[in-house]
Amino acid sequence: MSSIDLTWVIGGPQGGGVETAANIFAGACAGCGLKIFGKREYYSNIKGEHSYFGVRVSDSTIRSNVSGITMLVAFDAETIFRHAEDVFDDGAIVYESDLSQVKADEVQTLDLQFKGRLVKYLDSKNKPATIQGALDAAKERGVTLYPVSFKAILSNLADETGNPKLRGMFRMQNVLAVSVSLGLLGLAPDTLLSSVANIFAKKKEIAEMNKHAANYAYNFAAAKFQKFKHQLSPIPKEPNTILVQGFQSTGLAKIACGCRFQSYYPITPASDESVFLESNETFDIENERPGSTMVVQTEDEISAIGMVIGAALTGTRSATSTSGPGFSLMAEMLGWAGINEVPIVVTLYQRSGPSTGLPTRHGQDDLQFAIHAGHGDFPRIVYASGDTEEGFYDTAKCFNFAENFQIPVIHMMDKFIASTVSTVPRFDVKKITIERGKLLQKIDSEGYTRFAPSPDGMSPRSKLGLENGIFWNTGDESDEHGHISEDPVNRVYKMDKRAKKLEVALQTISKEDQAVKYEGSETCIVSWGSTKGPILDAIEMLKKENKKVGFVQIKLLHPFPADYIKSLLKDVNTIINIEANHSAQLGSLLNEYLDRKVDYHILKYTGRPMTCNEIYESVKKVLDDKAEKKEVLTYGV
Amino acid sequence: MVSNLSDYKTEVHNDWCPGCGDFGIVNAIQMALAEMEIPRHKAAIFSGVGCSGKTSHFINTYGVHTLHGRVLTFAQGAKLANPGMTVVAAGGDGDGLGIGAGHFVAAGRRNVDMTYIIFNNAVYGLTKGQASPTLKLGLKTKSLPEPNVNQSVNPIALAIASGFTFVARGYAYDVRQLKDLIVAAVKHRGLAFLDVLQPCPTYNDINTRDWFAGMDNIDEITKKPLPRIYKLEDTGYDPVVHIDSTMEENEKLTQALIKSNEWDAKIPTGIFYKNELIAPYDQRISDRIPNYLENPPASQEISNNGKPITNISKILDSLEV
Ligand SMILES: Cc1ncc(C[n+]2csc(CCOP(=O)(O)OP(=O)(O)O)c2C)c(N)n1
Ligand code: SF4
Ligand SMILES: [Mg+2]
Numbered sequence: 001m002s003s004i005d006l007t008w009v010i011g012g013p014q015g016g017g018v019e020t021a022a023n024i025f026a027g028a029c030a031g032c033g034l035k036i037f038g039k040r041e042y043y044s045n046i047k048g049e050h051s052y053f054g055v056r057v058s059d060s061t062i063r064s065n066v067s068g069i070t071m072l073v074a075f076d077a078e079t080i081f082r083h084a085e086d087v088f089d090d091g092a093i094v095y096e097s098d099l100s101q102v103k104a105d106e107v108q109t110l111d112l113q114f115k116g117r118l119v120k121y122l123d124s125k126n127k128p129a130t131i132q133g134a135l136d137a138a139k140e141r142g143v144t145l146y147p148v149s150f151k152a153i154l155s156n157l158a159d160e161t162g163n164p165k166l167r168g169m170f171r172m173q174n175v176l177a178v179s180v181s182l183g184l185l186g187l188a189p190d191t192l193l194s195s196v197a198n199i200f201a202k203k204k205e206i207a208e209m210n211k212h213a214a215n216y217a218y219n220f221a222a223a224k225f226q227k228f229k230h231q232l233s234p235i236p237k238e239p240n241t242i243l244v245q246g247f248q249s250t251g252l253a254k255i256a257c258g259c260r261f262q263s264y265y266p267i268t269p270a271s272d273e274s275v276f277l278e279s280n281e282t283f284d285i286e287n288e289r290p291g292s293t294m295v296v297q298t299e300d301e302i303s304a305i306g307m308v309i310g311a312a313l314t315g316t317r318s319a320t321s322t323s324g325p326g327f328s329l330m331a332e333m334l335g336w337a338g339i340n341e342v343p344i345v346v347t348l349y350q351r352s353g354p355s356t357g358l359p360t361r362h363g364q365d366d367l368q369f370a371i372h373a374g375h376g377d378f379p380r381i382v383y384a385s386g387d388t389e390e391g392f393y394d395t396a397k398c399f400n401f402a403e404n405f406q407i408p409v410i411h412m413m414d415k416f417i418a419s420t421v422s423t424v425p426r427f428d429v430k431k432i433t434i435e436r437g438k439l440l441q442k443i444d445s446e447g448y449t450r451f452a453p454s455p456d457g458m459s460p461r462s463k464l465g466l467e468n469g470i471f472w473n474t475g476d477e478s479d480e481h482g483h484i485s486e487d488p489v490n491r492v493y494k495m496d497k498r499a500k501k502l503e504v505a506l507q508t509i510s511k512e513d514q515a516v517k518y519e520g521s522e523t524c525i526v527s528w529g530s531t532k533g534p535i536l537d538a539i540e541m542l543k544k545e546n547k548k549v550g551f552v553q554i555k556l557l558h559p560f561p562a563d564y565i566k567s568l569l570k571d572v573n574t575i576i577n578i579e580a581n582h583s584a585q586l587g588s589l590l591n592e593y594l595d596r597k598v599d600y601h602i603l604k605y606t607g608r609p610m611t612c613n614e615i616y617e618s619v620k621k622v623l624d625d626k627a628e629k630k631e632v633l634t635y636g637v
Numbered sequence: 638m639v640s641n642l643s644d645y646k647t648e649v650h651n652d653w654c655p656g657c658g659d660f661g662i663v664n665a666i667q668m669a670l671a672e673m674e675i676p677r678h679k680a681a682i683f684s685g686v687g688c689s690g691k692t693s694h695f696i697n698t699y700g701v702h703t704l705h706g707r708v709l710t711f712a713q714g715a716k717l718a719n720p721g722m723t724v725v726a727a728g729g730d731g732d733g734l735g736i737g738a739g740h741f742v743a744a745g746r747r748n749v750d751m752t753y754i755i756f757n758n759a760v761y762g763l764t765k766g767q768a769s770p771t772l773k774l775g776l777k778t779k780s781l782p783e784p785n786v787n788q789s790v791n792p793i794a795l796a797i798a799s800g801f802t803f804v805a806r807g808y809a810y811d812v813r814q815l816k817d818l819i820v821a822a823v824k825h826r827g828l829a830f831l832d833v834l835q836p837c838p839t840y841n842d843i844n845t846r847d848w849f850a851g852m853d854n855i856d857e858i859t860k861k862p863l864p865r866i867y868k869l870e871d872t873g874y875d876p877v878v879h880i881d882s883t884m885e886e887n888e889k890l891t892q893a894l895i896k897s898n899e900w901d902a903k904i905p906t907g908i909f910y911k912n913e914l915i916a917p918y919d920q921r922i923s924d925r926i927p928n929y930l931e932n933p934p935a936s937q938e939i940s941n942n943g944k945p946i947t948n949i950s951k952i953l954d955s956l957e958v
Contacts, residue, residue: 030958242956256949258939261718282926286946291937292926294717298710299743306703306710306740310683311718313701313711314935318718336704396945426953434940464699465719465935467678472694474702475686483649483694484702 004034004059006070006185006230010177011052011079013109014045020199021073021174022053023421027195028182029057030243030423032234037062037533038421039609041636044268044359049109050078055421059235063387063422063533067613067635070230071185073177075150077102077131078109081118082637084134089142092228093135094180096173097147104129114637146184146225150176153220157213166209175210176217183221186231192218240426246417249388249427250347251276253395254319255283255293256429259345261311261318263296263304268360269418270321270349301326305333305346312337312344313473315439315463317399319345324353324366327410331373334408338378340473340482341451341461341498343402343409343437347395350414352607361607362415364529364580368588370410371558377495379502381405382558384412386532389424391417394555396432397513403437404508405501406458412557416530416580416609437461443468449480453493457500502559514556517568523623524550524572526565526598528557528586530609531578537612538619547623549576554586562593569594576622578602580610584630601630608636640674642667649694656846658809658835659688662756663695665812666725669819670698675723683712685728685737687763689756689835692727706736709744709753716751719935720919723823724751731761734770734790744828745799749918752822752829753801755792756809758837759844766840773900779842793897793909796830797890802915803829804893805908808866809836810846814906821908827917834866834904849904869896869907878912886912 008025012018019040026036035058042051054069056062069087074080075096081104087093104115119129125140127133139145150173158166166172175196182192196214200207251273254262264274278295285291294311298304304320311318322330327348337344348370352363370382381401385394391413402409438460450471452459462469472482477494479485506514518536525535532553539549552568554561569575577587577598584601591597602618604610614633621627645667653659670680680698684690686705693700699722703711712726733741733755744753759772766780770790777784796804803825807815815833822829836846847853851862869876874896878889893910923929940946 027958033958237958241958242953243958244956248956252949252952255952256945256947258937258945258947260934260937260939261714263714280952283951284948285938286941286948288938288946289928289932291932291939291947292929292934294922294926294929294934296714296717299739302707303710303740303743306707307714307717310701310711310714310716311934312714314715314719314722316718316934316937317939318714318934332704333707423958426957427949429945429947429949432945433943434945435943436940463935464681464715465678465722467676470678470697470699472700472702474694475704476702482700483647484691 004057004232005062006232007054007056007066007068008071008073008181009052009054009069009083010073011050011083012076013047014042014049014051015047017171017174018051018053021178022055024175024192024195024199025178025181026055026243026421027198028178028187028192029055029232030241031191031195032187032232033237034059034232034235035062036243036421036423037064039065039416040419041608042360050082052079052083057232062537064537064612065534065609067611071181071228073181075173075177078107080131080134081107081110082114084138085121086637087138087143090229092144092146092184093138094146094148094177094184095135096151097149098151100132100135102131144228148180148221153217157216161212172210172213175214179214179217180221183218184225184228186227186233188234189215189218241423242426243421243423244388246388246391246413246420247272247349248276249391250321250395250411250413252427253392253432255280257317257396257399257432257434259293259317259319259399260291261294261308261316262320263298263307264321265298265301265304265326267323267326269351269415270323270326270347272418273321273347273349301329302333305330305344308344309333309337309342312342313464317403319347321347321349323349323351324369325356327366327369327373334380335374335376335378336475337408338374338380338498339376339475339477341406343406345398345402345409345411347411347413349418350412352605358607360415362580362609363605363607364414364531364585367412367528367557367581367585370412377499379407379498380558381407381409381505381556382412383409384529384555384557385417386529386553386555388417388420388422392427393431396434400433400435401505401509403439404435404458405505406437406461407501412529414530439463440466440469442466450482451478451480451494451497453497456504457497506559506561509556511564514561514564515568516553516555518551518553520571521548521550522572523574523576524552524569525576525578525619526552526554526569526586526590527578528554529579531580534610534612534615535578538615541612541616542619547620549619549623557586557589560589560593566594574599574622576600576602576619578615580604600627602633603630604633606634606636611635640671642671644677645670645697647695647697651695653688653691654839656838657688658758658837659692659756661809661812661815662754662833662835663692665807665815665819666692666727666754667696668812668816669823670696672816672820673823679721680723680725681715683708683715683724683726685732687729687732687761689727689729689762690732706732707740708732709737709740712751713744713747713749716749717918718933720750720930720933725754725823726751727754727756729762729769730755730757730759730771730792731769734792734795738770741795742799745796745801747918748800748802748828748915750827752819752831754819754831754833756835757792757832758835758841760837760840762837762840776843779840791897792832794894797893797897797910801830802827802912803908804910805830806832806834806906808834808849808906810849811866811906814868818908825911826913827915865902865904866906867903869905869909874907876908876911878914881914
């Protein structure tokens with residue numbers, strides 16, 4: 001049996017249902033036991049601009065996207081113009097047959113920069129800048145074309161069911177497109193139908209209509225066309241598998257680990273998490289009254305983090321979720337939480353900056369900013385997750401760090417993880433622990449002081465409302481009670497006390513939580529965050545060629561576990577740093593802490609996530625001694 | 638438990654300038670807390686940054702001295718997480734109406750059940766007397782190099798327009814009235830705003846104690862000063878929206894706005910507007926989360942022996958393939 005690994009891409013105007021289609025496709029495949037790794041790319045726009053969703057399906061573990069498309073589905077011209085060139089030579093394009101005469105000039109949303117490159121490419125193939133030209137160029141390479149009149153199918157359906165409204169229901173094309181695809185890919189229709197039912201679960205009538213349409217289109221494709229070269233087939237389902245989006249992982253963990261207050265200001269790609277929390281604001285608690293999360297949409301990010309601090313002072317686990325622009329606004333507050341030793345969690349879903357940057361695109365641009373945000377010297381923890389699954393378990397850890405060390409924690413996530421849909425083992429709440437540090441639930445007598453000396457830097461923590469626990473806080477330097485003090489001796493005491501926490505953090509955060517080493521080798525990749533998936537997949541690809549490369553994923557980025565990382569790299573000759581930013585931000589940390597220099601940097605800052613192929617190619621170059629010191633990746637539209 | 642006024646005072650050295658209006662405001666807050674017999678651990682005073690920002694250190698309850706302009710954000714977060722607390726936010730006019738004006742407006746829309754007191758001295762005290770948002774156009778207080786070029790904001794009108802459901806004004810040297818206003822504000826169900834005229838003898842040489850007392854404005858017949866400050870209640874003014882009707886509401890809003898525009902010759906104090914027919918934030922939340930007030934975020938059990946007790950299996954089930 002040949003193994004399955006294909007990438008199905010559907011494109012269309014924003015707001016046109018591309019996401020629904022991809023979810024149905026992913027659900028149908030996952031329902032057959034297949035592994036899914038899907039990602040959505042879109043413009044900062046609500047309606048009309050091009051968006052697309054790529055779903056990679058495989059029968060073995062996958063953690064990243066590949067370069068290239070096995071099957072492209074298009075019912076608009078732009079999708080063909082933008083992606084046809086990217087379809088593998090033995091791939092296929094399923095497209096609305098009406099479109100063949102459309103000229104590139106007629107597509108308003110094709111930007112001039114892209115159009116320039118497109119015309120040049122088609123010209124080099126002696127093809128006109130029309131859909132027909134683009135399709136012919138693909139066909140000459142071997143790509144199979146499947147023209148389908150989705151409009152005609154809708155019309156037939158309308159006649160058959162006596163429902164003339166169907167003729168105008170263009171959004172239904174999405175369901176048709178998925179169904180035609182699955183017909184060509186040879187996957188039996190039952191999981192398709194249940195996936196459709198699942199997606200439209202809240203609207204019974206619409207679900208029925210779509211199921212009928214799906215069935216019709218599936219049969220239509222199976223009857224009309226020859227089977228496509230690449231076929232999908234069910235594999236034994238692994239029990240306890242969920243199909244989940246990245247932002248849901250941190251949201252679910254917040255509910256599970258007892259975060260009961262979240263405030264936020266809307267921003268891509270972070271606010272999906274907050275909306276998810278609000279949609280699930282009440283839940284059951286074992287042997288207790290029902291619980292709830294207070295989710296507050298604030299007037300800006302300053303207010304969001306201000307409310308989080310206020311709530312945290314009541315002993316409530318509290319968090320906000322934001323992206324670069326919002327985090328910039330939070331900087332002053334972060335210092336306030338630092339000087340007052342307030343445990344808060346900021347989930348930082350990075351995107352490409354600077355400024356508004358590429359607001360809906362991926363980037364890991366904010367590592368150095370997270371480490372340094374805010375004026376003055378104060379301790380914080382910066383912790384990065386590598387994928388959706390880690391997002392869940394790490395969120396819970398971040399709250400423990402916050403409370404154990406009474407410190408602000410910045411949990412680094414990003415757009416790539418946020419918008420990834422993937423099959424992962426069902427999150428296991430039993431694997432989470434809840435550590436509340438020195439939080440007091442009761443104080444028996446008077447005489448409490450909030451910032452009393454303590455060898456590890458953490459004093460017993462009272463909370464607003466606790467009897468005998470009165471304390472003061474101030475953004476000024478303060479004495480043991482929390483009253484303003486400019487005394488130089490006290491200043492040294494307080495600065496040292498706060499700084500001590502980072503030492504204790506390095507001693508007490510377990511090594512596995514600080515960094516993960518995936519087999520060693522003389523050549524070793526060092527990275528952080530969401531590059532993990534494509535790196536691991538690239539390493540697998542290299543292994544098949546008997547090329548061995550190691551990987552160290554650093555999760556605790558501040559305080560930096562220098563000694564531990566050094567020990568992990570002690571037998572390494574060549575260090576390759578990989579990250580999605582321009583200035584190699586982890587690279588500078590490594591250079592600063594490791595007593596040696598990084599040998600190669602593989603960087604990407606197009607706003608698109610790395611594919612495993614890109615990393616594979618560039619690491620191979622390093623192994624073959626053909627790489628530049630800095631390799632820049634550019635795949636993706 | 639009988640509360641003594643002294644219970645609410647700390648021993649922290651107070652470094653305000655002699656004669657500063659802030660003293661009267663802190664006294665009034667302490668007196669109000671004592672009168673209402675609010676247990677010390679059940680009250681939290683949040684303050685902004687400025688001379689006024691030091692307030693929280695002088696009151697012996699939970700005290701949170703926040704950041705310039707941000708006091709309302711901290712205070713609302715705490716109150717929403719622990720609605721059992723009596724929360725009073727205090728800060729300067731620059732703090733609340735300049736750098737923090739966005740939070741002021743947003744807070745009005747939420748109507749969280751707490752109190753916000755602005756120490757209105759028309760200057761930025763702690764940064765040495767620059768013009769604050771409430772200084773009138775064309776005035777040149779002591780440390781301004783040139784007269785103020787900006788219009789002043791009307792705090793009472795802004796509060797009303799923003800949705801505060803209790804809007805009042807006090808005077809820092811009338812501590813008794815101020816204490817009563819604070820008690821009324823704290824007891825009000827919803828967000829209460831108190832604009833306190835606060836002479837700053839160091840930097841505001843125009844709106845001084847004498848000026849408020851009308852020392853520059855002598856009655857020709859009696860030869861006595863005509864005080865600028867007067868009390869709305871002495872004029873039979875009724876600030877309360879009694880019935881849930883647009884007409885009633887319009888009438889009460891309009892009269893409050895008109896009154897808020899009085900300045901110079903006559904300056905009203907007292908309650909301008911009060912409407913308890915608008916649901917406070919906690920009630921809006923309780924409509925969605927029925928046990929919110931009984932089991933708010935700060936009271937919820939989240940773990941048992943270090944293990945989570947929240948059941949997320951329903952959500953996970955829905956994601957199962
Ligand atoms: C973000 C920020 N900008 C500027 C300052 C400097 N600053 C301290 S107090 C203050 C103004 C205080 O005026 P006001 O709020 O009216 O309070 P007052 O001192 O008059 O009571 C300013 C601008 C600061 N602390 N933080
Ligand atoms: S500067 Fe003005 S407001 Fe500040 S303490 Fe002195 S008198 Fe009071
Ligand atoms: Mg002021």
